[in-house]
Structures are given as structure tokens and as C-alpha cells.
Amino acid sequence: MEDNENTNQNDNNMMTDICENPSPNEKRSSPRIEKLKAQKHQQQTPVNNSNKKKKTMILSKSPHKVEESRNGVENNDVNMTVCEEQQVEESRNGVENKEILKVCEEKKAAVEESVKRMEKRIFDVSKRQKVEEGEEKLQMKAEFVENEMTEDEKRAYAVVTEALRTFYKYYLHAVQEEETRCGKTDALQKNMKSSKPKKGEALDVDVKKGARRPDLKALTKMRETNTILYPNKIGSIPGIEVGKQFFSRAEMVAVGFNSHWLNGIDCITHEDSEGSSGYNLPIAVVIVMSGQYEDDLDNSEDVVYTGQGGNKLCGNRRQFRDQVLEKGNLGLKNSMEQCVPVRVVRGHECKSSYVGKVYTYDGLYKVVKYWSEKGVSGFNVFKFQLKRLEGQPLLTTDQVQFAGGQVPKSVSDLRGLVCEDISDGQENVPIPATNLVDDPPFAPTGFAYCNSIQVSEPVKLPVKSLGCNCSGNCAYSKTCSCATLNGSNLPYVHRDGGRLIEPKAVVYECGPNCGCGPGCVNRISQRGIKYRLEVYRTPKKGWAVRSWDYIPSGAPVCEYIGKLMKTDDVDAIPENNYIFDIDCLQTMKGLDGRERRLGGMCIPSSENDDDKDSVPEFCLDAGPTGNVARFINHSCQPNLFVQCVLSTHHDIKQARVVLFAADNIPPMKELTYDYGYALNSVVGPDGTIKQLLCYCGAAVCRKRLF
DNA sequence: TATTATCAGAGGTAT
């Protein structure tokens, strides 16, 4: 199938007939097994591996495809092709199909509207891409995409993000349950090995009955709370762009991209589903190709997908009977006949980071033909050829794997390097700076790097708080006095090196007077930077920060380091954009501004009420001295959030300010947080309201100006 | 340390 150079001709002459194809394709099985087989097979026939054993394969990778799809962008009736071709064919097939044809007509508009809406955006972006040629502009692409979103699209994007955060929250809660119940935490394991098993507690740990799938638990929770987005949607999903990365199948279910975390082919089966009336059901709306195609994904606009069924899923995973034209197979056939666009998701193995697998939305495809053929085990399997709709963003390896461009392997292959490590060895990982914008390029200057808080003269530090009496580390939230301050549970889970389960008004960590050691899970934010961050120059926003690593939601990124000052003293300084007000108290009271990023947190009522209307008493000035956090830009749709943390003392007015990941952040994506200043809150000396343009792309700019 | 085997897991449909 690899040598399919006549793909285009086939388009004009599609046949829906089922033909016997003697090519030795075989059963559907797990990616691992398939991979192994593919490798073995390749060893046997190293040159011509035309009879692939993969579930899906790339049919055409020829360069002219690229040109074609570029041209398609400017072609107004580009998305007529699906239905037009179909109609021609239907009329050939005769009277019996007239009904389907009619349905097709009726549905055409709705489907095309969805496709066109997307393509309109693609058109705009593509135009930009043409203008902005050159490698160094790649990083700007993502920004353009965000900037050119309409208000509706921004809203849709925010809705999707919100749903995902809900999912992360439930997920991490389930992880904590799992860690507690199963006793699989590092702490517990150590305890059980080294010291005597804690009486009572360690004994009721049920290792076998633990919730092993927090992702599924989270999904169930979302179903219960009715927070799953867009069930059974046809075509593109608002707020989810081509190239969107997901980190598990469950995540995709949470936003309604898929309806089940396990199915490769997802169908709409019920009449009452949104937009499904009039269709001959079931119709397939999304397929997932789980696989190993990182290298051959470029321009893989044609695909052959193996149907479902006839597999022994437990045991040897062999094909043991013929596939039948039912369920997903029938759905794909129906989708072909009724011009239903199919979302295509590809799974990529990703061993370089904590995420084992990444799923990428690769756009809408049309089913162009299907057939059945004998598999290796001697049973019939169905094959579906899908062709990518034109006018969508090009598929490239970069795009599939890393939205913002290629991830550098080391500092040495960084382009535009202006500084190898702005922290000058102070951080665990070097933080390089690059500048591909200015000519001649320059490095960030005018500040001294420092990774611990400096205290200005008039500021008095509060007395250190008493710590907990734990030893080793604080796995037992019931006995740790620090954990108790956070509620009944620890704020963090152990997974992925420690993740904050959800934003809280304040996080009480263990501190210098605690009995626990540095390995304690309740000291997550005290361990310095652990992701490979890069400071880079942007055309419009000055310096910015991104990560080369995946950052899981709830993971600590960095603390906001600067000089701890009294706010009154700072207001005298005219131009300083590096002031961070420590306004936890104001935030907790629900005042304007930063409360937005904290969502629906609960506010403790114990704080003194007379502070309600006060301004923040202290702030952090990262102007003259600070850490990498001073380069992180504002966004009204940020992927980090600000978390007040108390560790050495319990005075909230001087809380530490730590930035945590709000989303699962893919490499090379700019890190941003919400500066949180109320719109029109800054008034100039002449009494006019000062404004500074926000380039985050969101509708409302609330960036602070001095 | 890297690869392979194992198995539970949930929601829909079929029996």
C-alpha cells in the first residue's frame, strides 16, 4: 500500500465495493506487538517492506501534496469535494441511494459550516505563515494562532481548558486516594522496609484493591458532575485546534473529543445526540491511531485504518475470526456514505519524559473507500482509506510532537544563544537565553540573578513557625501538623516528583523546624527548578520563558524571587515592571484581579476582616535582582497559576509566591501566568487611566503599569 | 536498566 501513487486518481473514481485484496495484511493488535513484528519483518526484508504489518500506514508522502493543500487554502469551494464526489458516486449507484443522497444534502451545510469555520481560521494563519517564512519565525506561529482567535474561539478555548483542569483536579484527587490506599508512596515503602510497620495504618493498606486507574476515576467523576464537554460532536470541536496534544485517552474523553477511552473508532449511535438526527446511524466521528509514527508522519494525509473486531484481546491477541461490518466498521462506512468528517488522532510514544504517550489531533479526514481483505491469520479484516481534508494546517513532525518547534537536545544546538546560563550555576539546571529577534542579538541584562529571597532593610521577617514532629517524611497526613493546616490531606501527591492537587488559598508546607527531611512530599516547592527552562526573545513581548520538558499540571515551575519590600516604599519607584504584590489575603477575600486564576477555591473565614480592604503590605521586587520568574510574561489565558506558600513562617502577608503549572504543558510552549491586575486600576499622575497592550491575545488586558 | 507480560478497568451493547 505504500507505493500508492495513484491515490489522487482514486479520488475521482472512488468505489465503495468490497474487493478481495490478497495483500498479506494482518490482524489488529497492540502497538507493542505490532512494533516488534514490524521490526522483525524489517530485518527480514530490509529494503522493500511493502506489506506492512501496521494497523495504519502512510499512503502518500509526496511533496506535491504540500503544494496541493497550500493551494487548497485559497480555494473557496475546497470542502465541496467530499460531498460532491460522494454524490457523483451515489447517483451511479442508483435509486436506492437517493435517500442517502438527500440526507447528505441536508447535512452538507451543517458539516461544511463546521469545516469552513475552521478553514477560515486556517486561511488566516496560513497567510501569516507564508509571510513569516524562515525557521526562526516558527516560534511565533503559536502566538499568531492565539492572537487571531475570534472572541468566540477564545471563549471556546477557555472552556476546553477549564474542562481539562477539572479533569486534572479529579485525576490528582484520585491519585492521592490511590497513593494513600495502596500505600505505594515512596514514604510508605521506605517505612515498611526500613522501620517497623506502623501499627494499624500500614496493615489496612489494601495493595490489590487499589484504584489503579485514576484517569478513569476522574472520568467517572466528570460524568457524575456532568462536566464532560461536547458529547457526540461531529467534525471539529470548538476550542481544540489541529495539533492539540493530549496526554491520555481519558483526557480526550473529558473534553468530548472521544466518547470512550478505549475504543479506536468512536461512533454516534443514538438519534438524540446533538446534530445526529437525519443520519443513518451509527456514524464514526473520530478514530485514534495509536502508534509509532513519529518519524514518518510528515504530510501523512492519506491513511489506511484497520477496522475493529475479531480479536482476542486477552491472551495472544490474535485475530480469531472475521471482522464484521458492524459497530465502528459500520460507522466508518456510514460516515463515508454520508460525508461525515472524521477527526483523526495519532498516538505517539514519548519516552523522553514523564508522559509515556502523547495523542495529537491531526485534523479532519474523509473516508474515501473501504474494502476487506484476508489477514495473516486467514480472517477477513476491514480496511478504511482516509484522506485528510484540504486547507488544514500542514502536518509536520514538529507540529505533531512539539507545537512550538523542535526541542533542542542541549545548549550547544541552540540557535541564537546569547547566554548559556543566566543563573550562572545557581539553579539545578542551567537556564540558557536565546535571541533570534534582535540584530545584533543581546542577552538579558540589568539585573543580578538570585535564587533566594532578599530582604530589604525595613522589612522584618516573621518568627519561624513551629514545625511538625514527623520523621523521615510526612506521608501520614493525620499525624503531620503541617498537613493538617491544609485540611485533612496533604496538598501534594507523590506522582511525577510531586504535584499540587489543586490551587488553594494557601499551601502550608513543612519548614525548617519540621522533623521531616528534605525528601518530604510537603516541601515540593522548596526544591528549586527541575525543568529545563529557556529564556527567549519575542518580537512583541520582550523576553519570555519556555520549557524543553513536559510539565504536568500541578507541578511546581519556579518561585517568584526578588527583594521583599514594603509596598509603600516601592510605589515611589516610577518604572518597574518586576513588582509582585503579595496579595494572598486580598485574593482570598475575593477581591478583583487574581482571584480569577484560583477558580472556585474556598476562602478560609478565620482571617481578620479588617484587612479586607487593605492593599498588599509587602511585595517582591525582581527588578534589580531576581530569578527566571521575572521573565515570565502575563497572559489572560495562562498555563501557570500563582500559589501562595507558607513554609518558614505563617504570616500570609509575606507568603512565598510559587508558580505552578495549571495545565499539562507541552515542550516549547510559552509559560505564562495571570499578573492579575484589575483593568483600569492603574492611574497615571495626570489622572488618566494607564494601559499597556497585552499581547497574550485574550480580550481583556489587565496588565499592570507603573 | 530496558523490554515484555499481565490485568484491571468502565461504558455501551448484546444476550
Add this chain to the structure above:
DNA sequence: ACCTCTGATAATACG
């Protein structure tokens, strides 16, 4: 009861 096959861990092979 069956179908869907993922995600995490246990077990094994490997160097």
C-alpha cells in the same frame, strides 16, 4: 456477558 485496548505495574531478559 461481551467488546473495546489503555495505563500502570510486575516480571523477565539483558548488558
